[in-house]
Amino acid sequence: MFCVTLEGCAAQVGTAASSSEAGGGAAGQAAPPSAGPTAPAGAVPPGRVGTPAASQRVRFIPTEVVLPGGAHAPVLPASTVNGQLVVPEKVERVGWWDGGAQAGDPFGAAVLAGHVDSAQEGIGFFVRLRRVKPGETVVLRGAGHTASYRVSSVESVPKDALATTSGAFDQTVDHRLVLITCTGAYDAAKGGYEQNLVVTAQPVGLAR
Amino acid sequence: MRGQSVSGQIRTVAEGVRAGISRMSGPNYRRVIPLLLAVTVAGLSASVAVPADAAGNGVLNIVQGLPGRTLDITVDGRTVGTGVQAAKIVEGVKVAAGQRRLTAKEGGKVVIDRQVSVGAGSNLDVVIHRPASPTAGPVITTYTNKLTAVAADKASVRVAHTAAVGPADIRVNGKVMFANVANGESLDVVVPAGTYSVDIVPTGASSPVVLGPLPLQVKAGLLYRVFAVGEPNSKTMTVAVATIKLPTTGTGKPDLVNTGTGGQAAGMMESRPSLLPLVAFLAVGALLLTVRKAARR
16 A cells, blocks of 8 residues: 555545546445545634635526516426427427526527427417517527627528528537527428528626 | 637646546647647546535535746645645535635645635535736635536536736637627536637737637536646646536437427418408308308298
8 A cells, every 4th residue: 555654544444546546447346445644623724615716707597588578488498309490289389498508607608499380289489589680689588697699690591501501519619599589481291391590699708 | 619629638646546537747748839738638637526525514516816926725724735736626625515625735834725615515616726916826716617417418617717917808719709709707608519720819919818818628428627827828628527427417419309299380471461352251251150040040
């Protein structure tokens, strides 16, 4: 055993050599030493505990979205399944893509998507996206935090351009909020709209 | 993001050297430019956190942040590292939870001797470093590694100010990402994988640059722990970096967002300023029909 100091070579049952302790790997599975001798209380001062600086960023998963004018809806995490983003079935709820940024992150789009309508329930909350204009404010809330965003663009993109060229899901860009629903001509035979409505909004200050 | 070529390597000190980390050694691989250090973590194989079970154990990673010193480090009298040089990290030291005594000596003389609180199941970075004051003795500051899952293609980065300098701004790609960080404080952030140019300046200023700019290559699925150590006056500023694998959460980018399956909204024009006229029109129409029906009876 590597007990080079005389202070504590009390029974260290099952301890692997110190080298493999430090080296980790398979040897790291060795049983830990029994609690070695510690100094009498008060004899050895405590080390410090690092604290977050005041400028620590807040990040949170949104659970509520508030559109310009005050209409608000619950937000639930939404996953991509078989290539499709599965948004909440209830059309009064909106989904947050779980692979995107959280509100307050420094990079990446936080993406919310919701029904403009559905066969089961009719008109959805995100029909309101059609009336959103650049310059207006959208707010995300969650876990006691708030993040505000100012709409910078409202665009209609062909559905197959959403994932390929629109950049809506990009995570390497500066942080932004992207709100997506459907728009354009409705094709009853296909059961869907031809376009996606993509509202992009830039963060106003930091999440708090 | 600038993709500068990088050289040099962060080496961890471990007597049982983990494969893939320490092939390189010697000054050949460290190109030191005054005020500019090129540092890579590309050669680093990420450590999987040594399991710290709930049965009352924790894991310590001890960062030697004292420039010019070579330390022999013990935990409760058990040697965990000898000849540990500045910016080296002794990783994966498994200890029992509770108060652990960490002692660092140089040439047999005690350099620092402190109690460190270790929670059961915790993974801690224990940094031996200089406080801000140039005349004060070394201190030990402990940071908890939070092993929370991140989305695919992302990494978590925690930067700790453990250098002998006053409050600083930490800049990423030229922009202040964290302002007024004091000695002992840390910040964490989740970023997409990529290479970031990081530098540290006195808070509120843009010069003299305390450290960097240096490229930090960030790979997905890892927690990067970055420690600024050293002292500007003696030109010993550098970084120590280590990583821990993180679990992944979330799903990939979708190809399709199909959020209109009923078509009921199709009749509403995007330019219509308000739904109210439409609703009113329909209501009046419904009323007229009802009235006419009643009249026919």
